[in-house]
Amino acid sequence: MTEPKESLYPEKWLSKASAGDRVACELRMQIISGLIESGTILSENKLAADFSVSRSPIREALKILASENIIRLERMGAVVIGLTEKEIEEIYDVRLLIETFVFERLVKMDTEELVNELSKILEMMKVAIKFKDADEFSYQDVLFHETIIRAINHSYILMIWNNLKPVMESLILLSMRVRFKEKYEDFTRIVENHELYIEAIKTKDRTLMVKSLHQNFDDVQGKVEDLWMSQQMLSKGVELENE
Amino acid sequence: MTEPKESLYPEKWLSKASAGDRVACELRMQIISGLIESGTILSENKLAADFSVSRSPIREALKILASENIIRLERMGAVVIGLTEKEIEEIYDVRLLIETFVFERLVKMDTEELVNELSKILEMMKVAIKFKDADEFSYQDVLFHETIIRAINHSYILMIWNNLKPVMESLILLSMRVRFKEKYEDFTRIVENHELYIEAIKTKDRTLMVKSLHQNFDDVQGKVEDLWMSQQMLSKGVELENE
DNA sequence: TGAAGTATACTTGTATACAAGTATATAACT
């Protein structure tokens, strides 16, 4: 199998990362994008050769991906699980679960600083949209939700987020790259939705919060579509490369 | 520091485990029991010497414990976080969160087989109580809840459980060992509570479920106490050993 | 031809070696 020349994961996000983290990020993107099909068996030795590193960082990467549920470590080789529609829905189940929990804590807190922080991030997102920078937009989008979650200072909720985050991030990256090309008009809706979310936190309005969460949730169907398109685009790219 | 001669973690549960897993389990118990105080800085080399293994399994163990939020990997050394009352409450927040989610799914399912399985596990728990086998009881207790969670076939909820489970297990082990010695009468209440839980699943009675979950939750205060007593008992044991 | 055993080419887990970086303590200089 030919590895892609360019990496799918933004390299500038890896400035201080170890080789293990790099491999994990790149493999994760390849798996979620469908470039590596689910069912594939990954060999530590082969991966080490492909990525030109030793088995140590590869082992580290596989452990990470296994904890994220996108591969399964078996007696011989790691089996790729990947993301089907079912898994994506499950991820959003969990996001809904924890963000609802977080909101219930937030209504008991002073949220002024948080609202301010979120407004700043939203402005950053708008700039990213203006300059059609999908990666930057994705970064800020993930940061937006992480900021909300961090606000309640709950180490075990944060733990769940940390386990979910890498997969979410990859998913959003791929989805946004497609949207910037094919569905640019989507972003006005995404911005509106985030404004709604901020408003809900500011006014501590539970119904508004549920509404914005559900709009966000409805977007999942879109994400599944994007992922499919992303897979089409990438596989065409590979085909062209092979000619 | 003197390491305890006997391991805190039941050795028969480690029959097929790798050295890395063994170290993780033992370290986890030492941290949660308070034998290793929070704030302690763990060195890979020192641990390797203490456990008579190389750095490879130690690194693996530290990664595991870091993902469970009981240590924090820093630039130099791993800092022990441990479990304070706050963390224990947080763990139960998450358990409450996921078990409530699971129940909402269960009410839409056929639960006959599950109820049967749970009844079996409860019988095992009763036997463990009769023979005052704290470790066996803990095992079945953890299995009870895991069985419920697995029933809905939700890979990301299961992922959360898998992250929580080792710490839960350690906590329950320590707590139950104390109770078998000091508060044996507690077990009638624990059994009743589990019976209530099964009944709630059988009849799909949401209010009963909330009631039993909350009774379980009220037990948390007890667990904090147990942990404290466990720490007292263990530190006395160590003191005696040093004389 | 079919079954059983053996060889081989993998696999994982662990140990060890080494490079590069960081804190601590000692020494030198003003």
Added chain:
DNA sequence: AGTTATATACTTGTATACAAGTATACTTCA
């Protein structure tokens, strides 16, 4: 004495080596 430079004793991350186990394929025998 106080500050700066340097030595050293750590640290992590990566590479490599090796032992033990497992699946595959081949060979041998009936």
